Amino acid sequence: QKEVEQNSGPLSVPEGAIASLNCTYSDRGSQSFFWYRQYSGKSPELIMSIYSNGDKEDGRFTAQLNKASQYVSLLIRDSQPSDSATYLCAVNKNTDKLIFGTGTRLQVFP
Amino acid sequence: DGGITQSPKYLFRKEGQNVTLSCEQNLNHDAMYWYRQDPGQGLRLIYYSQIVNDFQKGDIAEGYSVSREKKESFPLTVTSAQKNPTAFYLCASSIGQALVRTNEKLFFGSGTQLSVL
Numbered sequence: 250q251k252e253v254e255q256n257s258g259p260l261s262v263p264e265g266a267i268a269s270l271n272c273t274y275s276d277r278g279s280q281s282f283f284w285y286r287q288y289s290g291k292s293p294e295l296i297m298s299i300y301s302n303g304d305k306e307d308g309r310f311t312a313q314l315n316k317a318s319q320y321v322s323l324l325i326r327d328s329q330p331s332d333s334a335t336y337l338c339a340v341n342k343n344t345d346k347l348i349f350g351t352g353t354r355l356q357v358f359p
Numbered sequence: 360d361g362g363i364t365q366s367p368k369y370l371f372r373k374e375g376q377n378v379t380l381s382c383e384q385n386l387n388h389d390a391m392y393w394y395r396q397d398p399g400q401g402l403r404l405i406y407y408s409q410i411v412n413d414f415q416k417g418d419i420a421e422g423y424s425v426s427r428e429k430k431e432s433f434p435l436t437v438t439s440a441q442k443n444p445t446a447f448y449l450c451a452s453s454i455g456q457a458l459v460r461t462n463e464k465l466f467f468g469s470g471t472q473l474s475v476l
Contacts (some may be wrong), residue, residue, distance in 0.1 A: 250396065257399070283464070290468040292449055293402070337401060339465075346392070347465060351400040 250275050255350035262357055266318055267350045268325040270353050272338030275319070281341040286334045287352065292338050293345055297323060328357045362386065365450050365468035369426060371476050372437065372444060380435045380471045382450035391433035392465070393452040408433055437451060437473065445475050 254273045262268045266306065267353075281300050285293035297312040299305045305312045311324040320341075325332055335352040342348050363384045372378045375440075384391065384396040390409050391396040402418030406429040420442025427433055437444045 253401075255401075290447075292470045294467070295464055304434060334409075339402075346404055346407055349394075349403075351399070351401040 251350075252338075252342065253350040254304075255336075255338050255353045257300060257351055258354040259356045260353055262328050262355070264328060264330060264357055266328050266357075268328045268332065268355055268357070269291060269324075270323040270336050270338075270355065271320060272322065272339075272340075272350055273320045274341050274348075276340070277316075277319065279340045280311070281340055282287055284321075284323045284349065285333075285337040285339060285340040286351075287337055288334045296307045296336070303321045309352050314340075330359060331358050333357050363450060363452055363468035364467060365448075365471050367471060368469070370471055370473045372473060373476050375439045377436055377438050378444075378473070379438070380450075381467040381474070382433045382435065382468060384431050384433075384450075384452045384468075386452060386456055386466065387430070388452035388466075389430070390422055390453045390455065391427070392453075393417075393423075393425065393433070393435045394449045394451065396449060405435065438460075444473055447472050 252275050253257045284297045286296050298346040299312040299314045309326045314320045333356050337352045339347040339348040366381045392407040393405040396402050402421050405423050406425040408414035421435050424436045448471045451465045453465050
């Protein structure tokens with residue numbers, strides 16, 4: 250079992266729809282969770298961070314964390330073509346480094 | 360502007376050659392990291408350093424070496440022992456090492472694409 254798992258996609262959604270990206274992790278002791286967006290050939294940029302169970306909203310983005318089920322998700326409302334990118338889930342392990350998933354490629358078509 | 364600077368953007372390595380990737384940050388961050396990304400893959404940790412003159416191996420340290428002589432600099436050397444070095448290399452830094460408090464986020468440089476001639 251991978252430490253952080255994501256569906257590689259691509260996930261295709263029409264413009265204006267809600268995109269739902271999911272991530273599961275294996276270490277129950279994980280404490281912090283991050284979503285990064287990465288455009289092709291570029292470095293990752295932080296979209297959201299979440300530390301406690303429940304939802305956290307920031308503009309069109311909502312991160313959801315369920316520690317009991319060991320999953321974290323990212324919802325993107327009113328998806329735009331500019332949201333087309335790879336979304337990386339990262340989980341803090343052992344408090345000194347992040348473990349990244351392989352990423353989910355999102356395609357938003359007009 | 361504060362940030363992380365990686366150089367060069369593109370680097371070519373000949374067989375048997377060691378090459379060094381530069382990473383400099385002026386964010387006054389204590390922790391610095393090197394990740395490797397292969398096409399269609401996530402990021403894998405090579406080395407990380409939480410304080411000057413100290414560093415730890417990540418998950419794929421074989422064939423790589425690092426130094427941390429200054430707080431702002433964390434160069435990565437890809438040695439001839441690394442038989443499959445072609446990848447996108449990312450340097451990152453964070454304020455603290457624990458990454459559990461709300462201000463302890465990972466910031467990335469723009470990356471170096473290393474290819475083998």
